[in-house]
Amino acid sequence: MKSIIQVNHLRKVYGKTVAVDDISFEVQEGEIFGMVGPNGAGKTTTIECLEGLRQPDGGSLCVLGVDPQKDDTILRSNTGIQLQQSNLPDRMKVWEALDLYSSFYTHAVNWEGLLSQLGLEDKRNTPFAKLSGGQKQRLFIALAILPDPKLVFLDELTTGLDPQARHAIWDLVKDVRSKGKTILMTTHFMEEAERLCDRVAIIDHGRLVALDEPAALIRKLGGKERVAFNLESSMPADFEKALARLGLVEIEGERVIVSGNDHHQAELVGEVVRLLTTTNTRFRDLRTEEPNLEDVFLKMTGRAMRE
């Protein structure tokens, strides 16, 4: 596999704000590469430097073999771009936007097909200003995919979309990847990053804090599996002590949560259930919780809200 984007020590400063502080990574051809991070982490700044829309203050970039600041013809004709914030003229109709943008590219895909894949058929004659937020978002995704480009940038892929649309768009993005295209996307939905991305970069305060396949990140950084249940009767004597041998125990009223030590999940569940039955303890709502990317994210970036 060859790398299609190289970012070396990228830096971007706005006045006193260091938006991107020494970020380096590579994106391989044919992968879906995700960037996640709290608000203001520097994702949009990074992606827009790669798109040639912002000028870096330091480091070097190479996209499709060229420096985005220098050669913008190669970049413009071989990338599809969805900006985090964008607009079309209020009175431009959906089909007109697709038709117009098709005329800019030599190998544009048939936009009629995209219209139905994105559920916009009923809206083809609706002016841009009259679309709902999610419909606008879908139109912009269509405009990004339309050129059938080698590389697609999607900044906040499914923000504002309902679950149906989100699933449809995940399929669409996977389709695009299966045609050998590369996708660089950002998202605030950890489930989306986990399901869709081949690799995920976690960015915080303009720095890269972790980068790997979602499963690997979870394995390395996700923490323990948990088993939670509600007690129906009072706790037998010594029950808590016995539980504590299995893992960390938290008790809130009748809710009990056990976070496993080094157990495999199956083992932990087995042990907990065996303990419950041997001590004849009545329980309900037993659930197991696997660590996920959200746990990794919160662990790496903290729980404090950003300005």
Next chain:
Amino acid sequence: MKSLLKMTWMEAKLFLREPVGAFFTLAFPLMMLFLFGSIYGNSPTSMFNGYGTVDISIPAYTAMIIATTGLMGLTITLASNRENGVLRRLRTTPVSPLAILAAQVIVMFIMTSLGMLFLVLAGKFVYHVHFEGNALSIAAGFVLSCLSFYAIGFILASLVPTARTAQVVGMVLLYPMLFLSGAGFPRELLPETIKKISTFLPLTYVVNLLRGLWIGESWEQHLISVAILGTMLVVGILASVKLFRWE
């Protein structure tokens, strides 16, 4: 080329969907012509040197349309497309920046020409207007006037931060100019002092040039107008190349 055509066609549709702009470019001047035509007719009067009200109104209202599209239409469209990020989105595509701007200029030019055409047709068929000039000559004067005002429009569009400001600045420049330059109503009706002020207004030179060419005066008699409009055009282009912002 294909994208320039598509974009021009699209911008033309958008222009016509914007009721205010379309009204002041295509309908309002015609309404004025019919209004004053029905009051004064088109009989020759000594005040207008032997020409009628409609004879002198057609070139004057054409100047009015040129100023409206240049200072308002073009400026507001560009400023609002920049403010909303429409221009930024277009810049991420392979379409050339020049084509994006050219499409706007072409559409404004076509709409201004249509506005003039309606006036000329109404004048010809309703008021039997006197035209003593040379069609090619007046077309050349019209193109020069349009381009010089569009160039000013580009400077304004580069300087104003928002569409709202574009609208206010456009109105502040346009309305006094329409009254004082002889475009909105005949300069012959204005007092002497105001005629002096009018020599400082660029639109005055459009009115002079078009009125002169309309009645068959020569270009030599209007070298001052040509020089002033030509300078506006060159300065406007140079300044906008330096000042124009896409976001």
